[in-house]
Amino acid sequence: MSLTGLFLISFLLVHCSINALMFLNDDGLLFNEAAHFMASNILIRTVEIFLFLFLIIHILQSVAITRQNMKARTISYAGSSATATSKWYSRSMGILGALILVFLVIHLKDFFIPSRFTDRLGFDSNGTPDMYSEVKMAFENPAYAMIYILSMIVLAYHLLHGFQSAFRSLGIYHKKYTPVIEFLGTAFSIVVPAVFAAMPIFFLLKK
Amino acid sequence: MRLTLKVWRQKNKSDKGGFETYQLNNVDTHASFLEMMDVLNEQLVNENKIPVAFDHDCREGICGACSMVINGRPHGPLKGTTTCQLHMRHFHDGETVTIEPFRANAFPVLKDLVVDRSSFERIQQAGGYISVGTGSAPEANNIPVNKVDAEKAFDSAACIGCGACVAACKNGSAMLFVGAKVSQYALLPQGHPERNERVLNMVAVMDEEGFGGCTNTGACEAECPKEISVANIMRLNREYISAKLSVEKE
Numbered sequence: 001m002s003l004t005g006l007f008l009i010s011f012l013l014v015h016c017s018i019n020a021l022m023f024l025n026d027d028g029l030l031f032n033e034a035a036h037f038m039a040s041n042i043l044i045r046t047v048e049i050f051l052f053l054f055l056i057i058h059i060l061q062s063v064a065i066t067r068q069n070m071k072a073r074t075i076s077y078a079g080s081s082a083t084a085t086s087k088w089y090s091r092s093m094g095i096l097g098a099l100i101l102v103f104l105v106i107h108l109k110d111f112f113i114p115s116r117f118t119d120r121l122g123f124d125s126n127g128t129p130d131m132y133s134e135v136k137m138a139f140e141n142p143a144y145a146m147i148y149i150l151s152m153i154v155l156a157y158h159l160l161h162g163f164q165s166a167f168r169s170l171g172i173y174h175k176k177y178t179p180v181i182e183f184l185g186t187a188f189s190i191v192v193p194a195v196f197a198a199m200p201i202f203f204l205l206k207k
Numbered sequence: 208m209r210l211t212l213k214v215w216r217q218k219n220k221s222d223k224g225g226f227e228t229y230q231l232n233n234v235d236t237h238a239s240f241l242e243m244m245d246v247l248n249e250q251l252v253n254e255n256k257i258p259v260a261f262d263h264d265c266r267e268g269i270c271g272a273c274s275m276v277i278n279g280r281p282h283g284p285l286k287g288t289t290t291c292q293l294h295m296r297h298f299h300d301g302e303t304v305t306i307e308p309f310r311a312n313a314f315p316v317l318k319d320l321v322v323d324r325s326s327f328e329r330i331q332q333a334g335g336y337i338s339v340g341t342g343s344a345p346e347a348n349n350i351p352v353n354k355v356d357a358e359k360a361f362d363s364a365a366c367i368g369c370g371a372c373v374a375a376c377k378n379g380s381a382m383l384f385v386g387a388k389v390s391q392y393a394l395l396p397q398g399h400p401e402r403n404e405r406v407l408n409m410v411a412v413m414d415e416e417g418f419g420g421c422t423n424t425g426a427c428e429a430e431c432p433k434e435i436s437v438a439n440i441m442r443l444n445r446e447y448i449s450a451k452l453s454v455e456k457e
Contacts, residue, residue, distance in 0.1 A: 065420050065422070068419060068420060069377070069378035069379070069380070069419035069420055069422070071312065071417065071419075072311060072312055072313065072378055072379030072380070072417060072418055072419030073310050073311050073312060073377075073378075073379040073419070074312055075310055076310065077276060077279055077307055077310055078213070078215075078226065078279075078305055078307060079276065079277075079278045079279030079280075079305040079307065080279045081278065081279035081280040081284075082279075082377065082426065084280070084284075084429070085280075085375060085424075085425070085426040085429035085430055086377075086424035086425050086426040086429065087424070087425075090422070090423065090424040090425070091377055091424055093422065161423070164423075165422065165423040168423045168437070168440070168441050168444070169421075169423065169444055170444065170445075170448070171441050171442065171443075171444035171445025171446070171447070171448055171449075172441065172445075173438050173441035173442070173445075
């Protein structure tokens with residue numbers, strides 16, 4: 001879980017950095033170029049296979065662990081005190097993860113598949129496939145933009161627990177460095193989803 | 208003070224069990240929780256009813272025998288305290304108090320509030336020991352131990368094996384207990400000859416017994432009467448990964 005999770009976290013960083021290029025005032029020319037590079041470079045395409053593989057392993061492991069953990073207590077408590085002793089999102093990783101999966105299906109169907117397997121995309125003034133216009137068009141629909149923004153809130157909470165939990169599961173704990181990891185984890189969980197959520201907001205406002 | 212008690216009653220292991228409500232009209236605020244239970248039982252005996260079975264031994268917060276989940280919290284609402292050291296002044300007049308046994312399939316209920324925690328014993332037997340030569344006691348300071356490690360080992364060894372971590376964990380995981388037991392030996396040179404087999408064997412038995420896995424929610428540390436740190440779970444993970452990678456199967 002932790003290793004696949006950390007790999008997925010590293011992917012988010014790359015994805016987020018490239019998406020941030022959309023905020024440049026160049027009608028998406030640089031973003032299109034970066035998106036095209038990511039879609040055509042052989043090395044990136046190879047890593048992409050591992051990305052999907054690790055995503056599937058991450059999901060399968062979570063199902064296996066959840067099943068094992070549910071079997072460990074079949075009679076639950078009448079009184080509950082969970083809120084006093086742990087954060088709600090640390091107890092809801094499965095639900096948050098499932099919501100992210102629903103989002104991923106929508107996301108891949110609307111952006112990844114059309115750009116990779118169809119010739120739906122037009123071309124920008126540099127002759128590069130115009131992913132920017134595709135994104136812009138999608139996010140000008142407020143309902144669609146809202147789904148994205150809400151999904152990013154879900155992702156933020158998933159990361160808020162997942163980032164530091166991954167290090168703990170790998171046995172990495174140190175009086176000096178663990179607070180640093182926790183700080184980085186919190187910062188990552190806020191900044192990365194915020195950048196993603198800024199895209200629909202950006203295009204909605206621009207419209 | 209007056210209290211309404213909702214207590215889990217279960218005749219035996221196979222009985223389905225359920226809550227019974229009792230009224231206590233004159234509870235002394237200086238009484239400990241177990242003394243309050245004694246008063247309840249006296250009242251039940253006087254009414255020709257079967258008293259509530261619950262575990263207790265030292266009543267000094269050191270043996271780990273007392274259990275009970277009080278208002279949803281193992282060992283009650285007070286931090287760093289066992290049930291026997293919890294006093295009735297922490298409850299208010301007229302309060303309804305729900306009392307349940309520790310819930311985990313690895314801790315089956317034997318009767319009322321008494322659970323079978325022998326799964327912890329079996330984990331201990333799998334590796335919670337060190338090998339020493341028999342004969343006269345060796346010189347205590349023959350093997351130098353770093354002070355920081357000695358203190359950390361002592362903190363881990365403070366675990367009384369009560370099982371509150373399992374009761375508190377949403378996954379019914381025993382990793383804080385196993386982490387503490389593995390840590391106390393891993394930190395000291397005396398524990399090193401069996402270091403790798405210890406962690407592998409104890410984790411194997413922990414899984415066999417049907418405990419869940421840790422998802423790092425931190426509820427165990429928050430409920431532990433001895434305030435054992437989750438750092439012990441991370442050390443357990445580290446020991447386990449290192450043993451898995453280094454042990455060569457014959």
